[in-house]
Amino acid sequence: MAQLTFREAIARGIAQEMRRDDSVVFLGEDVGAAGGVFKGTVGLLEEFGDVRVRDTPISEQAILGAAMGAAMTGLRPIAEIMFSDFFAVCWDIVANEIAKSRYMTNGQVTFPLVIRSGNGGGLRFGAQHSQSVENWAMMIPGLKVVVPSNAVDVIGLMAASIRDPDPVIFLEAKALYASKMDVPDGEIVDTLGSAKVLRQGSNATVVALGSMVPKALQAAEELATNGIECTVIDVRSLVPLDTTTILREVSATGRMFTVEENPRLCGWGAELASIIADEVFYDLDGPIVRITTPHIPLPAADALEDLAIPSVERIVNTIHKSMNS
Amino acid sequence: MAQLTFREAIARGIAQEMRRDDSVVFLGEDVGAAGGVFKGTVGLLEEFGDVRVRDTPISEQAILGAAMGAAMTGLRPIAEIMFSDFFAVCWDIVANEIAKSRYMTNGQVTFPLVIRSGNGGGLRFGAQHSQSVENWAMMIPGLKVVVPSNAVDVIGLMAASIRDPDPVIFLEAKALYASKMDVPDGEIVDTLGSAKVLRQGSNATVVALGSMVPKALQAAEELATNGIECTVIDVRSLVPLDTTTILREVSATGRMFTVEENPRLCGWGAELASIIADEVFYDLDGPIVRITTPHIPLPAADALEDLAIPSVERIVNTIHKSMNS
Amino acid sequence: MTSTHAAPELSYLDHKVAMYRCQVALRQFEQRAYDLFLENFVKGTSHLSIGQEAIAAGVAAAMRPTDWTFATYRGHAHTLARGVPMTPIFAELMGRTNGLMAGKGGSMHLTSVEHGMMGSYAIIGAHLPIACGAAWSAQYRGTDQVAVAFFGDGSVNIGAFHEALNFAAVWKLPVIFFCENNLWMEYTRTSDVTAVANPAADRAAAYGLESIIVDGNDADAVYEVTSLAIARARAGEGPSMIEAKTYRHGGHSRADPGKYRPDEELAEWLLKDPIPLYRSRLLEMGVSEDDLLVLEADVDAEVETATNEAKAGGVPGEDLLLKDVWADGGASWRN
Amino acid sequence: MTSTHAAPELSYLDHKVAMYRCQVALRQFEQRAYDLFLENFVKGTSHLSIGQEAIAAGVAAAMRPTDWTFATYRGHAHTLARGVPMTPIFAELMGRTNGLMAGKGGSMHLTSVEHGMMGSYAIIGAHLPIACGAAWSAQYRGTDQVAVAFFGDGSVNIGAFHEALNFAAVWKLPVIFFCENNLWMEYTRTSDVTAVANPAADRAAAYGLESIIVDGNDADAVYEVTSLAIARARAGEGPSMIEAKTYRHGGHSRADPGKYRPDEELAEWLLKDPIPLYRSRLLEMGVSEDDLLVLEADVDAEVETATNEAKAGGVPGEDLLLKDVWADGGASWRN
Numbered sequence A, B: 001m002a003q004l005t006f007r008e009a010i011a012r013g014i015a016q017e018m019r020r021d022d023s024v025v026f027l028g029e030d031v032g033a034a035g036g037v038f039k040g041t042v043g044l045l046e047e048f049g050d051v052r053v054r055d056t057p058i059s060e061q062a063i064l065g066a067a068m069g070a071a072m073t074g075l076r077p078i079a080e081i082m083f084s085d086f087f088a089v090c091w092d093i094v095a096n097e098i099a100k101s102r103y104m105t106n107g108q109v110t111f112p113l114v115i116r117s118g119n120g121g122g123l124r125f126g127a128q129h130s131q132s133v134e135n136w137a138m139m140i141p142g143l144k145v146v147v148p149s150n151a152v153d154v155i156g157l158m159a160a161s162i163r164d165p166d167p168v169i170f171l172e173a174k175a176l177y178a179s180k181m182d183v184p185d186g187e188i189v190d191t192l193g194s195a196k197v198l199r200q201g202s203n204a205t206v207v208a209l210g211s212m213v214p215k216a217l218q219a220a221e222e223l224a225t226n227g228i229e230c231t232v233i234d235v236r237s238l239v240p241l242d243t244t245t246i247l248r249e250v251s252a253t254g255r256m257f258t259v260e261e262n263p264r265l266c267g268w269g270a271e272l273a274s275i276i277a278d279e280v281f282y283d284l285d286g287p288i289v290r291i292t293t294p295h296i297p298l299p300a301a302d303a304l305e306d307l308a309i310p311s312v313e314r315i316v317n318t319i320h321k322s323m324n325s
Numbered sequence C, D: 001m002t003s004t005h006a007a008p009e010l011s012y013l014d015h016k017v018a019m020y021r022c023q024v025a026l027r028q029f030e031q032r033a034y035d036l037f038l039e040n041f042v043k044g045t046s047h048l049s050i051g052q053e054a055i056a057a058g059v060a061a062a063m064r065p066t067d068w069t070f071a072t073y074r075g076h077a078h079t080l081a082r083g084v085p086m087t088p089i090f091a092e093l094m095g096r097t098n099g100l101m102a103g104k105g106g107s108m109h110l111t112s113v114e115h116g117m118m119g120s121y122a123i124i125g126a127h128l129p130i131a132c133g134a135a136w137s138a139q140y141r142g143t144d145q146v147a148v149a150f151f152g153d154g155s156v157n158i159g160a161f162h163e164a165l166n167f168a169a170v171w172k173l174p175v176i177f178f179c180e181n182n183l184w185m186e187y188t189r190t191s192d193v194t195a196v197a198n199p200a201a202d203r204a205a206a207y208g209l210e211s212i213i214v215d216g217n218d219a220d221a222v223y224e225v226t227s228l229a230i231a232r233a234r235a236g237e238g239p240s241m242i243e244a245k246t247y248r249h250g251g252h253s254r255a256d257p258g259k260y261r262p263d264e265e266l267a268e269w270l271l272k273d274p275i276p277l278y279r280s281r282l283l284e285m286g287v288s289e290d291d292l293l294v295l296e297a298d299v300d301a302e303v304e305t306a307t308n309e310a311k312a313g314g315v316p317g318e319d320l321l322l323k324d325v326w327a328d329g330g331a332s333w334r335n
């Protein structure tokens, strides 16, 4: 058992898998000698050498194209896209090539690859370096989408993603990189498509993802002191989606609130809301409410960014108001 | 009054605006001499010359970058992205630059530009040339998203988009290019953000977009013969979204069905469902049901493509079943 | 069917005859594909290589069965040249269950991994970095496989081209970038929108590569230059870029009559049609007219049989629709 | 504040003194920005140009007020050099209401349209095609405005670079692509991942452009070569690409100590610091030490005043948060 930061967990998860499988290779910008701009890959170059851990030019299409071509010919590449905002410069490779080629070829090719990326705001990086792009990936058929919220999950879900035969977009909340927790020794392997119920309550179900999970938990504690008991679910993976857990828990409380970092329109919460409003409509006792960043580009100033991204206070107030109206 | 195809309406709409405003310019691949691969821009080069109508290299980032730079320095460019799938190769310019720059600069720059593109399936073009990407655009703050469903709307909404001071993604359903209708003579200018109620019924509200509009209408007629009377709404513009009309009409019937060509997850219908389930929850009499393409890449074979995209039959059956359960 | 793939162990003349057969097969196949489109058997779009066959034939002849081809939407010829039988390709164009991808990909995405045909890609430029990835995998695993990626003259102005070339050069990857310069994009002349005269060759230096131009209507020349490039790649000397001058006889895609091209230009290139030229060369080298007629009849028969077999294929249904999004064979995104 | 922008009508020596003042102002500004970061006044990230000032100063001096600058996230220097006052830039770094964009953009997105500073762009390469668009607009409207786009040595391997260069060349656009080659990307040496030795200049030919290299630590040389390129652009002769050799004294961004660089390399480049070199040149040309001391003290005072003014700025709130997504001033996506 050791205290590990979220960022250290990344390297540990990758190293765990690189040790057991020679076909796992890793490429990206400044990932080797520098250990990554977020220091998420420190030590990998030293342990695995520069044939398996490779620094690339600033060529995101080449990085992901290389990962795709390598995956379809026997390797299991992990590629880093430094900030998830940069998916926009290589979206074709992700959305049109990697996601679709297995289907188009009627299963002739398989893409066991992971694309990991720093995601979301909180570091005052402004509109082009702070986006939460989980919905970009979720809306493309053929991509799995994993978003861990703590160091232990990072390791286990990273391992599961690397072992998974399908392409996984692995989004690491930048706001959580510095967070710490106790991590057991030894191999950790988790399962994709399993949400976690972190807290059980009878009044409402709060569904959160990534950086919003700690906030949702804290909000639930505050709400409990006001007599509103919430179930809190950490979604963990958007595709595959653990609808079993989510439908069950929402049915149990009759109310659902989502807490989303992405800008409002067409977020994962909208998808969940539509599933709930279709499949367990008659179990609902009141409106489904989404707590999201407003539909705006993210501002850089600390004061503005804090206003934009859902805060514990906003979560508490929104749920409180909605439950009492 | 003349019969015009949807594709002819494109050129008419653009020409109408180019005549009244010299700052309107048009660029894209094969748009000039060839009149566009879908023959949507026939005659523009001849009328406006090769200084205003320009053929470009196969460089989508350059095309949209040029449109952006021109818009911020006084022109009103219209850019064509031949197939909307190709947004993936220039998404950075759309999502990170054009959409965000006005906000980031606190309003110093404005982007009066239109990006038009052939969107959606039905022509057996396969997974990389048939996507419905309206949700790609809707989820990015700072983009307006317009999707006409008939020739008259093409002209009026094109004019409104060109005159609009904000960036508009104008998606033309390829499946509708050949559709015809009577179009009045003279200038036609429409309004963004206004949905149209095409049919009024008391049992359910069907909300459709683009190529799904004629199918929804036909389904409503068939359902009427079975005693289910539907209101049919043509959304026409996703951003700005006419929530006034949609909320009113859904509240009136108590039931909402969406008909979406996009693959299932995080479509515009999910966003609508979440708005309805939040804001008029207590007016609902039953589940909100989304009729969409399954969450798969679109197959090429005619038989498969027809199975994938919502058909009149599927719309009828889904609504029928849901209304009777 | 007889394989149209020429293996290098053949005798000198046999090898040339095989390259001829390959070119004839490509031509006959595509002429039939065009007829089938007119008869409404082929749905969707398709892009023919008629006039450009010497390239597919020459390059394929220089490759080993374990090497990889990455093609564009204009990929029928490259797919056939790697030895993929005609029937599943026809069937794919028709959207049948016996299609190469059971109808799910269509004309623009022909793929046959067992023949080293790693896919046809319909977004300009995308496959160039992907081919780098395959080459990287060969390099990493220490095999001597080589990846060949074809692209058009119009494709040199897209960002992915540039990224792939630099990446391959820096990592010294065993990949050949093969430009089929047929002078035209869709309906626009490439030279109207390209800053250099030889769209690929004039940019080789920007990636530290040699500038290589070849007559794309001469299968022997294509074979020679490709063999050299592949040998360099196998020897660990990194990528090459080759630009072949050629011309498509027809329009860009099935719906296009190609009227934008000057009559003289087309006439001039029809005179350079690779197939009669190669035929004459064989005759000069002593191959008999009779042998060639037999060969040609044989290809005719192959096309005929394949057409019928393809037409006999079934219509795909729901099971195929929801198959193989994921490696588990299914399409489910939820539990 | 006094404008740091040198207008071309100045006398020969005044013009040089103005370029010196500009360089000193950039240096002092950024040193203060660094201090403010250490004091936790500057949040978020920032990228300093310390060591590269001769480029911003030399290029700006060659531009007219109506010309346009497009910069990267490393854009403080270019913004100041176009005459934007220090106060709003400091305030922007601190996220205050008196910031250049009221705190909404931050250090990486400095923009001041009234000064021709058309934005700082934080995604590698994106602004290069955007600058083409501005140049196109000048060409279309028949003004003689020129766009200058700066980029780093590491940015030459991204697709947008390639698309922009070809596009500008084909359309003969009045745009200058200016590469600040400081040898490093973030923590990776550009030559390790780039196929050519001079990342920009060795690729000029791929777009039919002349290869131009200049000493980026010599403001006069930068001024000269840029003036020529701008003159060509104004005369309708199309784009130019210039590669300036330089070095950043500090790390890539505020958190980076830059330890990956060999000590000798840094030492060598510190000797080539553009500011003392330019100072000596002025002294040799007869400018008095006293005048320079006054000038330097003046800049000091300007930095001090601006710092205080910036700190006095307010904290932005909800009104700014929901302002100016759209041209109507608001953020609503629904009616």
Ligand SMILES: Cc1ncc(C[n+]2csc(CCOP(=O)(O)OP(=O)(O)O)c2C)c(N)n1
Pocket (backbone or CB within 6 Å): B029, B058, B060, B082, B086, B089, C074, C122, C123, C124, C151, C152, C153, C154, C155, C156, C158, C180, C182, C184, C185, C186, C190, C252
């Ligand atoms: C990114 C992208 N932009 C545009 C297209 C549409 N398109 C398909 S083929 C083509 C012309 C390609 O010309 P070239 O590269 O010369 O190849 P050829 O068709 O002549 O073989 C274009 C513009 C596309 N498929 N992908």
Ligand SMILES: Cc1ncc(C[n+]2csc(CCOP(=O)(O)OP(=O)(O)O)c2C)c(N)n1
Pocket (backbone or CB within 6 Å): A029, A058, A060, A082, A086, A089, D074, D122, D123, D124, D151, D152, D153, D154, D155, D156, D158, D180, D182, D184, D185, D186, D190, D252
């Ligand atoms: C598309 C994209 N990829 C990666 C980055 C991250 N990044 C920011 S600056 C930088 C290095 C750029 O180096 P160079 O072009 O030499 O400019 P310099 O910072 O040296 O001025 C990188 C990789 C980015 N901003 N955008």
Ligand SMILES: [Mg+2]
Pocket (backbone or CB within 6 Å): C152, C153, C154, C180, C181, C182, C183, C184, C185
């Ligand atoms: Mg071509």
Ligand SMILES: [Mg+2]
Pocket (backbone or CB within 6 Å): D152, D153, D154, D180, D181, D182, D183, D184, D185
């Ligand atoms: Mg640099």
